[in-house]
Every structure is written in C-alpha cells, then in structure tokens.
Amino acid sequence: MHKLFRRTAIAQALVFSAFVGVGGLAALPANAKVEGDTIVLGSAISITGKYSSNGVNAQNGYDFAIKRINEMGGVKVGGKSYKLKVIYYDDESTPARGAQLAERLIKQDNIKFMLGPYSSGLTKAIAPVTEKYKIPMVEAEGASRSLFTQGYKYLFAVLSTSEQYLASSIALAAEMAEKQGKKPSTVKIAMAFENDPFSLDVRAGVVDDAKKYGMKVVIDDKLPRDLSDMSATLTKVKALKPDVLVVSGHEKGATTAARQIKEMNIDVPLIAMTHCESGKVVQQFGASTNGFLCPTQWSETLSYKDKYFGSAADYDKAFKAAYPSYKTVPYQTAQASAAVLVWKDAFERANSFDTEKLRQALSATEMETFYGNIKFSPAGNNVAKPMVLRQIQNGEYKVVAPTKWASSELQYPRKASQ
C-alpha cells in the first residue's frame, strides 16, 4: 500500500514535470514567430485551383511590399529593427482546405500574425479559425459585407466592402437625370445579379441607393451560377428601355453580358458591371464595350501616396519593373501590398509582439497609403477609402467617379459603337 502510494506519487511527479516541460516548450513559441530579427507572418493563399490567378496576384502584392519594407530598414519594435517574412500554404481555392491550413499555421508553425487569403469565400472559412485562437488577421481580398456582421474582433480588411461596388453608379444616374432636367425618381433601373453572397451584397448596395432616390426597378433578374446566356433578360431590357443596366456575376457575368449586349445592340444610356477587367471585356468585345462603368478598389491614377511606395502611379511603375510579366497592375495586388503596410504600422505603434496589443493597435489604424486611406470600423472593414468607378472610353479605363479623383468626364449617354 505504502509502496504503491509512493509509486503513484512518483508517477504523478513524472506526469507533472512532463506537463511543466511541455508547458515550458509551449510557452516558448508565444514569441517564436519572431525568429531572431525576423517577424514571420502566415497566409493560406490560392496558388492553384479556380482562384489561382488572383491568388498569385495577391501573393505577389504581399511579397513586393515585404521586400520594399525590408529594404527600407524593416520594422522597428522596441528600438530593434526586424525583417518581415511570410509562410505561405496553397489552399487550392477550397474553403475547407483554407481553414485547415489556418489551423496548421497557428498550431504547428506558431504563426501569430496572419495575412488574408484570396476571395470572400476563403476569408469566411479562415476568419472563424483566427478568431478562435485570437490571432489578428489583416486581409485584403475578402469584400463580402457578411464578413463584417459576425462580430469578429481579430479581422481587419483594407478594401471597400462589396455593397459599395456599384452603388455610386446609381448616384451618377441621378446626377445625369438632374442635368437633363429630369427628376432622379424618373430613372428606371434594370438589374441582373448572380445569386451568390458577393453579387447579392452588390445588389443590396444598388437597391439601397435606388430607394434613396425613389428610382424604379423595372427588371430584377437573378443569374445562375453556371450562366452562359442572358439574352432573355436583355430582350426585356430592349422592351422596357431602362436608363440604367447593372450587372454583377463575376467574370462570367461580365463576359456573357458584354457579348450579348454587343450582339443584341442593347442601347442603355448607363451600363455598370463588376469584373470588366478580369472578364477581359475590352480585349474580347472591343469598341462595343465603350461607356461601360466598372468599379475598382484602386487605380494607379489616384492621388494617394505614402513614404514606402510614393504615389499610386509610382507603385504601379515599381511593381511592373519588379514583375515584368504584368502589363497592368491588378487592384488585388495593390491591396495586398497595403495589408502589409498596415501590419508594419501596427507593429511599430504597438511597439510589441503581443497579439492583444497588436489587435488594439490595428483597431486604431489611421493612415494614408498609396492604395488609399485606411481606418477600420469596429467591425473591421475599412471605412476611409471609397470605391472608384471607371468608365471604358476608347478601350481604356478612365476614372469618372468620385469626382475628386475623376481623370475624365463621364460619357453620357454611352455611345454604343458596334
């Protein structure tokens, strides 16, 4: 009995010390993701799969900013200079894989500072994980409004949310109606939106603004996920002659709409759609796309600047020099770079690697970058940067709204040249 007791006591001691040992080991990596003079960030990003082209765009944006910051002396915390580095994993464009990899980054690689994945869907899958482990994540590629209604405290997004994508086109239509001496409430709107979270967010923004002006929605069609024909919707457009046609359905929506608008001679004074550039409408359908309004998060013609990249135009030039395969710099790249700038700024203001202090520093972010002003709402979305609306004029994208940054006059009504 006595012996047995002693034996259990020894066993207990052993188990206890083992726990302490493991605990001690576990305590170490709390700071482990600052290795020597390097701060290690982590990101699951779509390097393969259906989002791979934009996933790689985002990754290049991260890398480009990190290289620039490291060249300019790195990040200063506690009087010491640190370099930045990112561990990437390929999420294969699938949300389930993205969530797994976020776990792996946090649990196995002890990452304490996250950069976002590409797309709203992937961000939606990863945010609950970073939230669970209280790891701050600065993301640049998830725009869905629903990301910021979940009460997430560790999620910060540098981009404008999706309901802002096309809302400004409605304001433009109102402005144009007034110019012609008509009431904005006489404006008729035709809408065609895909039935997915992103496009429905875009739709919500349009509907809100249409209500504000008392405009009438004459067509409100939903587009299927595997859309390849919307001629019936466009026939309705021809019959009802709306003043505004708004389309959002990712690349396939833009491509299908542009093709059939051309083929059916659709003559609406104002046509606005998302994903014109990635849908390559100008390259495919040429002059018939003249006058399309296309929202963008960022344009190199804007007058924002910061001390790392200079102006938006400087960023554009420097990025093209570093990555010569790019003819134009996608906004997905620019905003990814901006996310890295936000991290640097937060590290220096928090002057610490404590995730809680960093979260507070991130919440208090208020800065101007080449990408735009950044200030987070309590929900984590950026409220300081408006969406920009560009119009296709002679095959080029010209900023027409907001007026503060407009580089060209809006062509109204659009001149459809087939």
Added chain:
Amino acid sequence: MLDNLSLLVDAPVLNAQLLLDGLFIGATFALAAYGMALVWGVMNIKNLAQGDFVILGGYIAVSLSSVGLNPVLALPIAVVIMFAFGWITYKLIISRIIDRDLFTSLLATFGLAIVMAQAMNLIFGADVQTAESGMDTLLLGDFVTVNEIKIVSLVIAAVLATIVIVFMKRSRMGQAIRATAQDVRAARVMGIDTDRVYAFTFALNSAICGAAGVLISMIWVIQPYFGITHTIRSLVIVTAAGLGNLPGVIMAGFGLGFAEQYAGFVFGAEFQQATVVGLLVLILIVRQIQQARHRQVVQ
C-alpha cells in the same frame, strides 16, 4: 412574372426575338443530343460526359482562334481532333464497360466528366472564354436582332445533320452501325466487327459534340465546369424524343431552345436552366402515364 407575360402580349415582337434565339441555340442542342441518342441507341451507354465533350470542342475553337484562325474555320479541325479523342476514349474506357450493367456505365462516364472538367480547368484556366467569329449583327425590323454567326451556326448544324443522316443510310459503316443497333449477335454472325463499330460510333458522337461545342463557343460562353448543363440538355431532348428518332430529336432541340428563352424571359435567367430539369421531370411523368395506359391495353 405576370407583368413579363403581359409584356409578351403587348409587344408581340418580343416573341419573335425569343423564338429566333431559341431556334438558333436549339439547333446546337439538337446536334449534341443526336450524338447522345446515337451512342445510347447503338451501344446502350448513357454518356454523362456528353456536355464535357461539347465544352472540349469549344476550347479547341477558342485555342485555335487565339492563334488567329477564325473559329468557323476551326470547326473541321475540332471535328477531327474530337473524333480521335472519342476513339481513344472508347479504347481506354468505354470498351471496358460496354457489356456491364447500367450503373457501371453511368458511373464511368460521370467519372470521365469530372476528370475532363478538371483537366480543362488545369489546361485552359477557370475563366469564362468565348471564340469571336467577327461577324455582325443583323437588325430585322427595328427591334429584333440576330447575330450572323447564329445563322451560320444553324446552317452548319443542318449541314452536319444531313451528312450524318446520309452517312448512316448509305455508307457501309453506317449500315453496320444500324445493324449493330438492331441486333449485336446477328451483326456479328454476319461478319461485322462490332467492336470497331462501337469505337466508330463513339468517335462519331465525340466529333458531333466537338462541332456543337465550336458553335456554342461562338454563340454563348464556355467554362470548364459548364459541361454538366449541356449533358442535362441532351438528356432531356433524347428522353423526350426517344432513340433513333432524328426528326424528334431536332424538334425537341428546338422546343428546348424556345422553352429556355421563354423561361428566362418570364421567370428570370436564374430559372432558365431550372426549366430544363423541370421539363425532364415532366416528360418522365407523361411517359410513365402513357406507358401505363399502354400496359393496360396489352392486358
């Protein structure tokens, strides 16, 4: 929905637009469906990868047009490539399942569909693509628009259908295919190499799909994962028309084209494809009732 219907009554010219669009797209549906009916009738295989063959044909046109060839001229090349592709697919996969039961062939062709969609995603990318024929739009009256490529497609579809019909009626291989469809054993006894007939039939179907795909890529848009919708369309048409009934397939193809356009107009684009599946259910129910009556007569 009701105001959309009243629009059609108030402005009858809208019907002309919808019917024309339905007619042109229906022709390409009929083409792919005829291929499906052929394989189904001769080999008793329901090819669930039919739509992916169509999309692959479309990608051949897109690829060739990206190097400067007009997609209309790419059509014969696509037909030849797809014929070869069909032959190889038969030798690798279909020949192994031809004597098996229904589910084996369904599973095998469904698996083939998934592999093809993924392969096309890897090769051509996930973006939506189109082949530009560079043709103009005709204006009929002051409202109805018809793109010339749609008329060209209709003509091409008609010519291809005629060629296939004449081939089946007159040529030695066509006769062998029909003989095999009627009775495999008898055909073998008569010295027909049925394995070769099967391979040829499947390759012919693949070539027909390729042609349909080229036309689709010029009229609509293609994407690696759009195959399934075309498979379902073929399935609906063949189910409605029955096997070995070419006029029926053509009529059902046009009917489906009209139905899609009207559904898109009245219910919205979201329900355009839902209508296709809805029609399949409806047709199966009607068939069931018809056959039930038939059985009673026999009793």
